[in-house]
Amino acid sequence: MDEIISFVESLGGVLTLRPVPGDGSPEISWGDVFFYYAPDGVVPTRTQPFATIVTKNYPDDEASRLDRPDTFRVNISAGKDDFVRWTGHAPREPDTADADPSALDTVFAHPVYGALSWLAVLNPGPRTGAATQELLRAAHRVARSRNERRAGHTTT
Secondary structure, three states, X not given: OHHHXXXXXXXXXXXXXXXXXXXXXXXXXXXXXXXXXXXXXXXXXXXXXXXXEEXXXXXXXXXXXXXXXXXXXXXXXXXXXXXXXHHOOOOOOOOOOOOOOOOEOOEEEOOOOHHHOEEEEXXXXXXXXXXXHHHHHHHHHHXXXXXXXXXXXXXX
């Protein structure tokens, strides 16, 4: 997990939020990690993180079985093209491959936010490490472009 955090932070302009007791964040988020493109260090308004790491089950999101020891899930706002490339179907279409959202080291449609083009990987390893980095790089690039458009700049 620390390797993934370091990788994402190395992309530049990333604000990493790691909620802990006493910081005003909801208890359920404690121990998780949220990545925003925010070169000014301020959480952007009207936007979601471009990636997260969760370490536990959330209500209505137990399919990945994050209650297992040392299990975490990287969630990535992949965009439609990468989503289709990795799942073989459009975000709002059913998953006919019946991907197992509890399988380790496998890219799959996020069990809750797949319809919004989010992908997920449990404990990225030898099979998905490079793909996870590629997807995180692409999500960061999209978040950066969105930020620059909102600020009235163009991406080079």
